[in-house]
Amino acid sequence: MMDRQRMLQEAMNRRRMLKLGAGGAALAGGVGLPTGLGRRPGAVLAAQEGAALRFWVPPGSPKFCEIHQEIAADYQATAQGVTFQEVQCLPGEADDYIQAILAAIAAGNPPDGMVIWDTPVSLGARDALLPLDELMAASEHAQVEKWPAGLLASCQYGGATYGLPAVSGLYGLWYNADLLAEKGIPTDRASLPKTWDDLRRMSKEFTVWDGDRLVSAGYIPNNAGWDSETLPIWAALNGGQLYDAENQTYTIDSEPVVEMMEYWVSWLDEEYKGDIGLVRSSAAWGAYVNEEGLPPAFQEGRQAMLLQGSWVMGDFAAEVEPVFTNWNIGNLPVGPSGEAPVSGYWPNWLAIPAGAANPDAAFGYLDYLSAVGAEKWFSAIVDIPTNADAPDVLPQVVVDSRGEEFAQEIMDFWASQAEIATPMWDSPIQSFANDRLRQAVERILTKAAPPAEELASAQADCQAELESVLAG
Numbered sequence: 030m031m032d033r034q035r036m037l038q039e040a041m042n043r044r045r046m047l048k049l050g051a052g053g054a055a056l057a058g059g060v061g062l063p064t065g066l067g068r069r070p071g072a073v074l075a076a077q078e079g080a081a082l083r084f085w086v087p088p089g090s091p092k093f094c095e096i097h098q099e100i101a102a103d104y105q106a107t108a109q110g111v112t113f114q115e116v117q118c119l120p121g122e123a124d125d126y127i128q129a130i131l132a133a134i135a136a137g138n139p140p141d142g143m144v145i146w147d148t149p150v151s152l153g154a155r156d157a158l159l160p161l162d163e164l165m166a167a168s169e170h171a172q173v174e175k176w177p178a179g180l181l182a183s184c185q186y187g188g189a190t191y192g193l194p195a196v197s198g199l200y201g202l203w204y205n206a207d208l209l210a211e212k213g214i215p216t217d218r219a220s221l222p223k224t225w226d227d228l229r230r231m232s233k234e235f236t237v238w239d240g241d242r243l244v245s246a247g248y249i250p251n252n253a254g255w256d257s258e259t260l261p262i263w264a265a266l267n268g269g270q271l272y273d274a275e276n277q278t279y280t281i282d283s284e285p286v287v288e289m290m291e292y293w294v295s296w297l298d299e300e301y302k303g304d305i306g307l308v309r310s311s312a313a314w315g316a317y318v319n320e321e322g323l324p325p326a327f328q329e330g331r332q333a334m335l336l337q338g339s340w341v342m343g344d345f346a347a348e349v350e351p352v353f354t355n356w357n358i359g360n361l362p363v364g365p366s367g368e369a370p371v372s373g374y375w376p377n378w379l380a381i382p383a384g385a386a387n388p389d390a391a392f393g394y395l396d397y398l399s400a401v402g403a404e405k406w407f408s409a410i411v412d413i414p415t416n417a418d419a420p421d422v423l424p425q426v427v428v429d430s431r432g433e434e435f436a437q438e439i440m441d442f443w444a445s446q447a448e449i450a451t452p453m454w455d456s457p458i459q460s461f462a463n464d465r466l467r468q469a470v471e472r473i474l475t476k477a478a479p480p481a482e483e484l485a486s487a488q489a490d491c492q493a494e495l496e497s498v499l500a501g
Contacts, residue, residue, distance in 0.1 A: 094118030153191030179450035257466035267364030343411030
């Protein structure tokens with residue numbers, strides 16, 4: 030959804046480089062869990078006496094805020110003894126929201142439950158969230174086995190689970206099937222490039238320069254952007270990883286990651302004049318109007334392929350009128366050192382902050398929101414329900430534009446991507462690392478530093494920050 034795209038642009042504009050990944054000094058030393066939050070056997074999902082739940086959501090679009098008001102009202106109508114205060118959709122930016130949560134915890138007045146757009150691991154590692162494992166075990170919908178393992182890993186730290194990945198964007202290789210057909214290239218998913226080399230060869234078929242203006246492109250590494258959120262996917266496609274959660278170790282300068290970045294630079298040199306600035310000044314290459322106001326080349330029919338998330342289904346025609354409708358999505362190809370396709374994800378997580386006054390009643394709502402409420406959520410914001418008990422629903426915007434058969438087929442594809450999602454969003458310093466890696470991507474693609482050197486620097490910075498946080 031466009032809220033997520035706005036978050037990326039905010040992060041790139043600010044170059045935050047936060048000293049504490051999940052939101053600044055308020056987290057230093059941890060936020061102590063209050064006493065008295067033990068589970069009451071047999072009453073895990075029961076409403077607590079007189080509970081008027083306070084539920085917060087991030088600063089999203091008006092539609093995002095309104096749908097959460099509606100879902101809360103639906104639950105209140107069916108859950109005996111539960112009422113809600115007005116759902117709070119806090120203003121400002123995503124970082125302001127995290128700061129507001131931390132301030133409320135420190136003041137002893139946090140919400141009972143919330144949606145967050147940053148990994149629960151970062152907050153859970155500092156005791157700012159309530160562990161949910163006992164509540165999950167006794168729940169109707171939220172048991173461990175009801176979630177894709179890769180997505181649930183983004184909520185787990187130190188043997189505890191601190192959130193639920195209720196609805197999620199999933200990543201795939203978007204492509205303009207009409208452009209492929211014009212070149213005589215098969216447009217079925219099974220015929221798409223299987224390796225980075227195959228993708229690179231196909232990309233050249235579509236890349237056209239007019240002087241220093243890139244008129245059209247096949248595939249551009251990292252969509253010509255600086256964002257780092259998809260780097261774990263590319264690293265896994267090349268047989269590597271950025272962070273080893275089990276051993277709490279960063280591996281940013283490992284051979285597969287260095288090889289990945291060197292491959293991107295070589296690709297830019299060969300196909301894009303070695304100048305990412307010229308590429309970026311020619312169009313927006315990420316399916317959204319960029320911060321300079323340039324329109325998205327994909328919807329203009331000038332870009333054959335790109336990596337993007339499932340939320341583009343809802344946003345495809347939101348900012349500009351596309352010149353084509355025959356888009357499709359396939360598996361991401363494998364790198365030189367990779368073995369099998371993987372995907373990635375960006376969830377909306379549900380969590381309960383430390384010190385919440387009504388944790389049992391709040392979890393009853395999170396359980397409902399994960400499955401029953403996810404249907405209404407999906408009807409307004411095209412992020413995909415991930416819980417096994419969530420109803421099978423189709424994105425109406427796709428049904429209207431492409432028909433029910435295609436909508437069902439594409440949802441089946443996204444379900445397959447959830448099953449091959451690589452672990453990501455699982456570091457206690459996730460925001461710090463994302464910012465540092467964003468800086469690294471920019472320096473590498475602008476050739477301010479060679480890949481091996483810059484990745485070694487990012488590795489040292491992230492590992493030092495991680496060890497500092499883990500040491501308390």
